[in-house]
Amino acid sequence: MANLHRANLHPAFSWDCEECGELNFCRAITREVTDDATDEMQQAIRESCGLEDWEELPDCVAGLWLTIPNTVVCSRCGERYATKDSQAGGDSDE
Ligand SMILES: [Zn+2]
Numbered sequence: 281m282a283n284l285h286r287a288n289l290h291p292a293f294s295w296d297c298e299e300c301g302e303l304n305f306c307r308a309i310t311r312e313v314t315d316d317a318t319d320e321m322q323q324a325i326r327e328s329c330g331l332e333d334w335e336e337l338p339d340c341v342a343g344l345w346l347t348i349p350n351t352v353v354c355s356r357c358g359e360r361y362a363t364k365d366s367q368a369g370g371d372s373d374e
Contacts, residue, residue, distance in 0.1 A: 291346055295361075302356040309347040321345070 291308040311321070325337060325345065353360045 297354040299359040300357040
């Protein structure tokens with residue numbers, strides 16, 4: 281065990297390519313949540329936590345905030361996709 285290198289693990293999302301079926305992974309975009317977080321970011325956090333605009337952000341959201349990329353590209357066939365958050369069930373189709 282002592283001789284093993286250490287893998288530096290990063291948060292990531294997985295998705296399946298509809299064209300070729302390849303299982304793909306893409307790194308999450310991580311941003312550190314601090315007191316000087318932008319209004320846009322604080323608003324996004326409030327919405328996902330169900331908080332009103334006037335409420336203080338709880339300490340539990342401090343740390344890293346994960347964001348999905350807008351587009352992903354299949355590592356095998358090169359097909360490009362717009363993304364949607366499967367957790368939120370949102371639909372970003374035009
Ligand atoms: Zn593919």
